[in-house]
Amino acid sequence: MSQRNEKELCHWADQQAERIIKAKGDRDSYTCASGITPSGTVHIGNFREIITVDLVVRALRDRGKNVRFIYSWDDYDVFRKVPANMPKPEVLEKYLRYPITMVPDTFDRDENYARHHEKDIENQLPRVGIHPEFLYQASRYRANRYTEGMKIAMQKRDVIKKCLNEYRDDEHKMKDSDVYWPVAAFCCKCNKDETEILEYDGEYGITYKCNACGHVEKGDLRTSKEFKLGWRVDWPMRWNEEKVCFEPGGKDHISPGGSYDTAKLVSKQLYGWDAPVTMKYDFVKLKGVPGKMSSSKGKVISLVDALEVYQGEVLRYIFASNKVDHEFSISFDLDVLTLYEAYDRTERLVWGVEEPKEKDPAKREQLLLREKRLYELSQIDGMPKVMPYQVPFRLLTTLLQTYSGDVDAVIASLGDVKPEQEETLRRRCACAWYWITESAPDCAPDMCFTIRNDGSKSDDITGDMLTAVKRVRDEVVPKIGTFATDRDCQQAMYDIATELGLDAKSLFTALYHAIINKDQGPRLANFMKIIGKEKLSKILSVY
Numbered sequence: 115m116s117q118r119n120e121k122e123l124c125h126w127a128d129q130q131a132e133r134i135i136k137a138k139g140d141r142d143s144y145t146c147a148s149g150i151t152p153s154g155t156v157h158i159g160n161f162r163e164i165i166t167v168d169l170v171v172r173a174l175r176d177r178g179k180n181v182r183f184i185y186s187w188d189d190y191d192v193f194r195k196v197p198a199n200m201p202k203p204e205v206l207e208k209y210l211r212y213p214i215t216m217v218p219d220t221f222d223r224d225e226n227y228a229r230h231h232e233k234d235i236e237n238q239l240p241r242v243g244i245h246p247e248f249l250y251q252a253s254r255y256r257a258n259r260y261t262e263g264m265k266i267a268m269q270k271r272d273v274i275k276k277c278l279n280e281y282r283d284d285e286h287k288m289k290d291s292d293v294y295w296p297v298a299a300f301c302c303k304c305n306k307d308e309t310e311i312l313e314y315d316g317e318y319g320i321t322y323k324c325n326a327c328g329h330v331e332k333g334d335l336r337t338s339k340e341f342k343l344g345w346r347v348d349w350p351m352r353w354n355e356e357k358v359c360f361e362p363g364g365k366d367h368i369s370p371g372g373s374y375d376t377a378k379l380v381s382k383q384l385y386g387w388d389a390p391v392t393m394k395y396d397f398v399k400l401k402g403v404p405g406k407m408s409s410s411k412g413k414v415i416s417l418v419d420a421l422e423v424y425q426g427e428v429l430r431y432i433f434a435s436n437k438v439d440h441e442f443s444i445s446f447d448l449d450v451l452t453l454y455e456a457y458d459r460t461e462r463l464v465w466g467v468e469e470p471k472e473k474d475p476a477k478r479e480q481l482l483l484r485e486k487r488l489y490e491l492s493q494i495d496g497m498p499k500v501m502p503y504q505v506p507f508r509l510l511t512t513l514l515q516t517y518s519g520d521v522d523a524v525i526a527s528l529g530d531v532k533p534e535q536e537e538t539l540r541r542r543c544a545c546a547w548y549w550i551t552e553s554a555p556d557c558a559p560d561m562c563f564t565i566r567n568d569g570s571k572s573d574d575i576t577g578d579m580l581t582a583v584k585r586v587r588d589e590v591v592p593k594i595g596t597f598a599t600d601r602d603c604q605q606a607m608y609d610i611a612t613e614l615g616l617d618a619k620s621l622f623t624a625l626y627h628a629i630i631n632k633d634q635g636p637r638l639a640n641f642m643k644i645i646g647k648e649k650l651s652k653i654l655s656v657y
Contacts, residue, residue: 118176124480125487126438127166130360131173134391138359144179146171147353147361147390148246149186152231153214154197157414158444159398164235165433166362166395168244169491184356185246189215189228190255190342192307199414211306211326215252228252238417242426243494249356256339261318263351263385264335264343267296268314270384274347277379281371296347300340303329346373350381350389358390362438368394395438401445415444422548423450425541431457431492447557450549454507457492464489465501503528503535508561510543511550512636515563516644519547527644563630565645571656572627578614579624580657585610586625587654594647600639607638629653 123131134144148167150160164185171183193214196206202220206227209217217227224230236248254260267274275294279287288294295311301324313321318335335341343351352358367373378389400415420429423446432453436442445453462468463485470485472478490497505513505528517523521543525531531539554561575583590606597603607625611618626635629650635641642650 118178122483122487123173123176124483125169125173125434125491127169127173127434127491128176128487130170130391130393131177131179134170134174134360135177135179137391141359142180143182144174144359145182145184145357146174147184147186147356147358149184149188149249151188151191151214152228153191153193153195154231155199155414155416156231156235157416158420159414160235161417161420162395162398162433162438163362163364164239164244164246165242165430166393166438167246167360169434170360170362172491183246184249184358186249186251186352187228187232188251188345189213189232190252191345193217193227211308213252213300213305213307216305235417238421241421241494242417242430255342258336258339260343260351260355261335263355264297264341265318266384267343267347267351268320268335269316271296273383274380277376277383278346280379281375296344297335297341298344299331299333300342301327301329302331302333302338302340303327346376347380347384349373350377350387351385353377353381353390354385354387357387360392361390362393362395365394365396365439368392393438396441399441399443401443401447401449415446420444421545423545423553424453425538425545426494427492427538428454428457430494431460431488434488434491446549446553450553451507458504458506460485460489460492461502461504467501498534498538500532500534502538503531505539505542507542507546507549510546511554511561512641512644514543514547515550516565516641518565518567519551521547560634561636563632563635565630565649566628566653569656570631572624572631575624575628575657578616579620582610582614582616582621583624583628583654583657585614586621587651587657591642591647591650591654594643594650597639597643600637600643603639603642628657 138144146167148163150156150163167183171181174181190213193206193209193212196203196210200206200220205220206217209227214228215226219225219227219230221230224233232248232250239245271294274296275288275292282288295314297311297320298307299309299311299320299322300307301309301322304324304327306324306326308326309322309324311320311322312330313319313332319332320335320338320341321330321332323330333341342348353361362368363374374389374392381387381389424432432442432444435456459468463470463482470478470481472481510524513524513527514521517527521540524543525536525539550562586607589610590603593606594603597606607621608618611621622638623633625638626632629635629641629645636644645653
């Protein structure tokens with residue numbers, strides 16, 4: 115891989131890549147890690163960690179480095195709580211305290227509960243250009259891959275106690291006399307984690323008792339399937355196992371004296387591995403809903419939901435343009451229009467069809483470099499060969515409603531879409547149609563309309579107003595498309611209202627009633643041009 119010009123690498127992900135290389139030295143490969151417990155819907159807040167790693171992975175590769183991007187599914191964690199948005203909660207209740215991978219999928223789609231949530235995200239990540247190597251911790255533990263890591267932890271449990279105590283106040287420190295076991299067991303009879311360790315033989319043998327069913331078992335770390343490290347030791351053990359160089363963490367984990375600081379000590383003192391470089395990312399909220407997203411509470415927006423409204427490049431742009439340690443809200447209201455416009459402006463600057471307002475040459479160059487890098491990191495599969503076809507999101511919602519959601523008709527009406535631009539435009543159309551039909555009725559009802567194509571008419575258009583509407587139909591509509599500007603078209607309608615002694619605003623309202631059965635709608639002159647004279651003549655022919 116050839117290295118890029120340093121000046122071009124000006125995103126926060128590039129700065130992080132530089133930190134990793136400096137801290138870890140020149141390596142044949144850099145492993146970057148992310149992961150989550152699939153205890154419920156993997157939401158857009160979880161996605162922040164995934165895309166943070168992806169952006170850093172891309173930044174490392176742009177510096178000519180080989181990178182391994184791993185994503186761990188912690189599906190051997192305990193199923194502690196039934197999320198509020200799951201079907202058949204009464205069935206799931208029976209599997210509390212089981213490993214998540216042994217809980218049934220109450221959606222009746224996949225082999226188990228964990229796999230259902232894993233597949234939901236695995237199938238969507240390619241849509242945003244993210245392709246990690248997935249690791250499944252249940253199968254790795256059951257294959258006894260971590261035997262030696264667990265043995266070391268059991269033999270050096272006093273060292274772990276000291277590591278865990280390092281950042282605790284006196285009230286919460288473990289005493290020397292406190293019994294501490296870094297390994298826990300799922301009962302091999304009833305599958306629950308309600309077990310206690312009774313004895314350790316100093317090598318591979320661990321005897322435990324299940325407090326749920328009473329079973330006592332002497333297991334062997336080399337062959338038994340039920341043992342697992344507690345997460346505060348499991349995390350650093352796997353850093354060493356996978357030789358992880360970079361892994362970000364939520365602000366709750368990365369805070370001073372938090373779990374990362376403890377894991378750092380365990381990693382070095384037990385496994386001889388310097389902890390990975392990390393960075394803190396903040397929470398993502400839902401606009402208008404207090405608190406962070408939570409799978410267990412069922413108060414979530416999934417990646418699937420987000421991609422219904424935001425095309426992949428725009429969703430990447432939202433995360434890449436926000437500083438990773440700053441909280442922000444994901445929104446599905448009128449902010450959607452603003453976010454699409456921000457992305458489109460970046461795109462126009464990058465392709466040179468819009469000039470930056472900055473006059474100072476040095477600042478101008480810096481701005482363009484930043485915008486280009488942001489745009490580049492927002493792309494799904496490398497830079498486009500030609501500039502994508504731009505239709506403002508608001509206009510696109512008007513076009514789609516005018517053509518009753520017929521994307522082919524919308525693209526045909528634009529007239530100059532190149533074949534290589536069509537796929538991206540179709541994705542944007544799908545998002546715009548979803549937003550105008552599913553989100554806008556609640557947050558922007560004024561933008562929603564249906565063209566009268568059924569021959570119906572407005573009964574309240576009578577007298578001089580009826581005369582005015584007919585004159586617009588007979589005198590203005592045939593000239594639609596020939597007016598130099600929308601203002602000229604508008605003036606022609608004003609003139610008709612003035613001649614008949616009518617308020618122009620009332621005429622516009624009557625025309626909206628006639629066309630879409632609403633008091634208002636998109637800017638009338640431009641809207642009439644979009645509809646076209648043939649269609650307009652037909653709609654108004656009933657008067």
